[in-house]
Structures are given as C-alpha cells and as structure tokens.
Amino acid sequence: xxxxxxxxxxxxxxxxxxxxxxxxxxxxxxxxxxxxxxxxxxxxxxxxxxxxxxxxxxxxxxxxxxxxxxxxxxxxxxxxxxxxxxxxxxxxxxxxxxxxxxxxxxxxxxxxxxxxxxxxxxxxxxxxxxxxxxxxxxxxxxxxxxxxxxxxxxxxxxxxxxxxxxxxxxxxxxxxxxxxxxxxxxxxxxxxxxxxxxxxxxxxxxxxxxxxxxxxxxxxxxxxxxxxxxxxxxxxxxxxxxxxxxxxxxxxxxxxxxxxxxxxxxxxxxxxxxxxxxxxxxxxxxxxxxxxxxxxxxxxxxxxxxxxxxxxxxxxxxxxxxxxxxxxxxxxxxxxxxxxxxxxxxxxxxxxxxxxxxxxxxxxxxxxxxxxxxxxxxx
Numbered sequence: 001x002x003x004x005x006x007x008x009x010x011x012x013x014x015x016x017x018x019x020x021x022x023x024x025x026x027x028x029x030x031x032x033x034x035x036x037x038x039x040x041x042x043x044x045x046x047x048x049x050x051x052x053x054x055x056x057x058x059x060x061x062x063x064x065x066x067x068x069x070x071x072x073x074x075x076x077x078x079x080x081x082x083x084x085x086x087x088x089x090x091x092x093x094x095x096x097x098x099x100x101x102x103x104x105x106x107x108x109x110x111x112x113x114x115x116x117x118x119x120x121x122x123x124x125x126x127x128x129x130x131x132x133x134x135x136x137x138x139x140x141x142x143x144x145x146x147x148x149x150x151x152x153x154x155x156x157x158x159x160x161x162x163x164x165x166x167x168x169x170x171x172x173x174x175x176x177x178x179x180x181x182x183x184x185x186x187x188x189x190x191x192x193x194x195x196x197x198x199x200x201x202x203x204x205x206x207x208x209x210x211x212x213x214x215x216x217x218x219x220x221x222x223x224x225x226x227x228x229x230x231x232x233x234x235x236x237x238x239x240x241x242x243x244x245x246x247x248x249x250x251x252x253x254x255x256x257x258x259x260x261x262x263x264x265x266x267x268x269x270x271x272x273x274x275x276x277x278x279x280x281x282x283x284x285x286x287x288x289x290x291x292x293x294x295x296x297x298x299x300x301x302x303x304x305x306x307x308x309x310x311x312x313x314x315x316x317x318x319x320x321x322x323x324x325x326x327x328x329x330x331x332x333x334x335x336x337x338x339x340x341x342x343x344x345x346x347x348x349x350x351x352x353x354x355x356x357x358x359x360x361x362x363x364x365x366x367x368x369x370x371x372x373x374x375x376x377x378x379x
Contacts, residue, residue: 099174120337143250
C-alpha cells in the first residue's frame with residue numbers, strides 16, 4: 001500500500017483541517033467527507049472536490065476507504081470507532097479518544113479484533129519544547145524523577161459553551177477543562193514523566209461558568225517509585241499558558257513562559273530549559289553533614305528550546321498514515337491515548353466521590369459515576 005484512501009467524519013470544526021492535511025500529504029488521498037449537517041458536508045466536499053455524505057455508514061459502504069479521521073463530539077468517538085473497525089478501516093480519532101476508559105477499552109478491543117490501527121491525535125507531542133524535554137529525560141539528563149508539576153491555565157467564556165449543544169454537558173463532552181482543554185497538557189505530562197501512577201486525590205469544582213462540568217481541578221499524585229506530582233487545570237484564567245516542572249536526582253526541566261538568569265546576571269527567555277546539577281541531589285543532601293556550611297547542588301541552565309514551535313495536526317496525520325503503510329504502531333496508539341483519559345477520569349472520580357483513587361481506575365466504577373453525572377446526579 002503506497003497511498004491511503006482517507007475519509008473524514010465530522011468536518012464542522014477541526015475535521016476540515018484533517019481533510020486539508022489528507023489532501024496535501026503524499027501518503028494520503030482524500031476521497032470523501034461526512035457530516036450530519038448537510039450544508040457543512042456539501043460545502044467541505046465541494047471545497048476539496050470529493051464525495052460528501054450525511055451518513056458516515058453510507059460513506060463506508062459506498063467508498064473504498066483505507067483510513068478515516070473521526071472528528072466528531074467526544075461522545076460519538078467510541079461508537080464510530082467500533083463501526084469503522086467492522087468495515088476494516090484504520091482509525092485516527094481526535095482527542096479525547098472517548099469520554100470514559102470503559103468506552104476506550106471497547107474501541108481498543110474492536111480495533112484489535114478487526115486487525116486495524118487505532119491512533120489518537122495529540123499534536124502537543126510534536127511541539128519542539130516537548131520533544132526536546134522528552135529526549136533529555138530519556139537520555140537520563142535529570143536522573144530518577146522525584147517530582148513533577150503541571151499547571152494549565154486557559155479561558156473559556158460562557159458564550160463558548162453556547163456555541164455547541166454538546167459543550168459543557170457530561171453526557172456529550174464527558175467533562176470540562178480536564179477532558180477538553182487540559183488533556184493535551186495531561187498527555188505530555190504523563191508521557192514525559194513516564195512513570196505509572198499509584199494513587200491520586202483530587203478536588204474539582206464549577207466556579208465561574210453556568211455548565212454541568214468542571215472549570216477548575218487540582219490533583220495530588222503518588223507515582224509507583226514514590227515520586228510525587230500535581231496537576232492543576234482551569235478554564236477561568238486569562239493568563240493562558242502551560243507550565244511544567246520535572247525534577248530528578250541529577251537535574252530538572254522546565255517548560256512554559258519562563259526565563260533563566262545566567263552567571264553574569266543576564267536574563268534569557270526560554271520555553272524549555274534543562275538545569276543540570278553538578279552533583280546528584282540525594283548524595284549531596286547526605287554528604288552535607290561532612291561540611292561546616294550547608295552545601296547544595298549547583299544547577300546550570302541549558303536552553304533546549306528558545307521558542308516553542310507549534311506544528312499543526314499534519315505531522316500526526318502523516319505519522320498515522322505512515323504507520324498503516326509500514327505496519328507499525330502510530331505515534332499515539334489507542335493504549336497510549338487511554339493513559340491521559342484514565343488520569344482525567346480518576347481526577348473526576350476522586351473529586352466527586354471525595355476519595356483517594358488507587359490505580360488502575362476501575363472502568364465500571366467510573367462508568368457508573370459518569371452515567372449518574374450525565375443524568376444530573378452529583379456522585
């Protein structure tokens with residue numbers, strides 16, 4: 001297979017970008033689009049000179065499709081993925097892959113049974129700062145990770161939630177700031193740290209919006225190696241940045257709107273900085289008893305990425321197409337895409353139940369809570 005016949009389901013929003021990418025990439029040929037809104041389907045179909053449909057199943061029956069992008073509201077992802085798998089079609093689904101891990105598991109199982117690829121689109125992973133940080137961590141530059149903190153700030157108005165029937169509602173969106181906006185940051189957080197979570201405790205609230213779902217959340221995390229972490233996310237801050245700090249025994253990495261000061265006192269802006277310790281942290285702490293004065297590791301800053309370059313979805317779509325052609329896993333296979341969703345589900349479960357969550361999160365227990373929240377319940 002040298003070129004994939006690709007289709008897009010849901011082209012009223014980000015799906016149009018998927019269609020453009022499939023039209024431009026050498027690995028794909030855009031053959032059709034589908035959208036439940038006839039005017040939207042027709043407009044995008046005519047724009048890219050491909051067949052258009054209002055029923056994605058009809059599209060799958062009539063078109064010879066190798067792969068598909070699913071870009072519909074969150075609550076439709078699982079059903080559509082299972083349907084596409086039955087047609088033997090490889091599937092790239094927009095984030096989040098589903099509203100709950102139980103439904104994500106059904107998607108993964110369906111893809112495996114059909115022998116098709118399932119990928120999740122998390123384009124933050126190809127951001128230059130994230131990639132630089134990942135390389136440094138994998139190379140051992142920070143040593144064994146001791147703690148990791150994520151702060152995610154964004155702003156959404158009440159009008160934003162009025163633009164779509166599915167926004168701000170448990171049954172359709174699956175949550176608020178955690179599952180829709182912050183899930184990109186949560187994905188790279190768990191990807192960079194690379195440690196399984198042992199347990200988590202969280203608080204969630206809806207403070208400023210008239211919506212069902214949360215607009216602020218904070219979680220304390222205990223990793224399996226005894227490292228500690230935290231996640232803070234909100235959609236009520238006009239500051240609008242993401243701030244990551246990961247520290248290990250030999251160094252630390254910061255990502256975000258930061259700067260560092262060199263030995264001469266000069267200030268340097270940097271989106272991603274590696275701070276290498278001249279001595280291992282734990283060793284230095286213990287050896288300090290040998291000296292009259294306290295000693296501490298000296299951190300030397302090295303810029304890894306002076307300016308974060310945000311690549312669009314095209315890099316991830318291209319990788320997915322190549323994964324199908326080369327018969328390998330895509331950048332973010334279903335099992336990997338599930339990880340951030342489990343963290344989101346766990347924060348919601350802990351926040352609403354008022355309990356500590358032990359990992360792995362029980363899919364059935366969360367499903368029961370989710371269905372109750374979707375019916376207007378509180379726990």
